[in-house]
Amino acid sequence: MSIIFTNKTEGAVVGLLGRIRTEQGEMPEALRKVAEVILTDPAEAARSTIVDLAERSGTSTATITRFCRGLGFGGYAELRVALATETGRAARQRWETDIGQEILPDDGLDRVLGVVSGNDIRLIQETAAQLDLATVEKAAGAIAQAGRVLLFGVSSSAAVASEMEYRLQRIRIPTWSRSDAHSALTDAALLGQGDVAIGISHSGRTREAIEVLAEAGSHGAITVAVTSHPRSPLAEVAELVVTTSSRETTFRSEGFAAIHSQLLVLDVIYVSVAQRTYERTRKAFDLTVRAVTGHRLPEGDT
Structure with a gap:
């Protein structure tokens, strides 16, 4: 349920x-x-x-x-x-009325910028408005305590999963992201009580994402769906569902347009995890910043 x-x-x-x-x-x-x-x-x-x-x-x-x-x-x-x-x-x-969503072949970059930025801003605001913070709290709490976290997404959702993997690993949360179904399913089969599996799919109908969450859930892991469709098959197999907004524009399908909304949702979850593990997170940031300091040019160098 x-x-x-x-x-x-x-x-x-x-x-x-x-x-x-x-x-x-x-x-x-x-x-x-x-x-x-x-x-x-x-x-x-x-x-x-x-x-x-x-x-x-x-x-x-x-x-x-x-x-x-x-x-x-x-x-x-x-x-x-x-x-x-x-x-x-x-x-x-008046974003949609004044700017619209269509981009014509001879439109200038000023109009392209207006359409793209206006649409993205609106989608982020819609996502923030509908985001249920009680669900975010549950997801963040589970991730903060998790022995392992598995993220899965394909196509553009894979990039979002990879970004979340990087952020959580940076604060010492054992996290893996997968875009290959076989690898993800074998990882999901090894999850158990106290672990978390997150499936990312705009449509909520990506077969591989559904299978991964179902497999993880069958072994007792907490399952989280990130989707624009709260009544989708992915949402049906998940224990927790967080929703995003998306709207198609010229040259940008709904799946592509959903990326910013997905990143917003996961970023809020990430920050909430960091709050719960504040001392560990602070020490991890100090260590990682020092580790890469030698690879940054001093200010003023060209």
């Missing part, structure tokens, strides 16, 4: 539309209709009564209530407040 927490703090509403957009494809047909109406005109949805929204989506008020509860809201009133808050902020920021 996956543990998926919903952060209902005021900041959490910033990522509501991003979450609906991400999860829409996996919703039952009736809920997808509700999502489509909301995403088409969020401001109008925020002004609508539950009866109005049900009529516009061709569903029922019971379906609207189910949609709200699936997102972690107590009822439609809470969803309306969240939508109104987010659309108000979006109107002020």
Whole structure:
């Protein structure tokens, strides 16, 4: 059973539309209709009564209530407040309206920079808004005490796993990252109680990542999924799930766009681990800094 927490703090509403957009494809047909109406005109949805929204989506008020509860809201009133808050902020920021997401072949670098940076900033903010800190606390606590930590990801997620491996090793957490399924599965089979396995997949449907977490979990390891899809197969086999945001732009698939969000989530977990192991971390940093000092040119040298 996956543990998926919903952060209902005021900041959490910033990522509501991003979450609906991400999860829409996996919703039952009736809920997808509700999502489509909301995403088409969020401001109008925020002004609508539950009866109005049900009529516009061709569903029922019971379906609207189910949609709200699936997102972690107590009822439609809470969803309306969240939508109104987010659309108000979006109107002020106007990233997507003013910049857009399309990059044409003859666009100048100034526009390319605006689209890429604007999209990345928004995704990072959406990820931060929806990130459940209770889940982060559990993951960080498990990693800080772990005998071994295994990270797995393929393609762009492999680079993210490798970066997290470097950070945790730097503070004396025994960590390995793998991108080859056979190596990862053999490592996962050797994990046990007190160890941690982390699978990274934007889609949550990478077969190898699912198999690695399932294998690790079968031996008693704590399993963590990092994905943009909290109802994905990867999330289903994980004990803890932390979610990211992603949105496709020209030349950048959702998987590529998710990298910054994945790094943010893992960086927060890493810092939380470092806080828990402060004295050990401080000594480790002192030792490693001294070890590489001789390979740095003095200031002023060219």
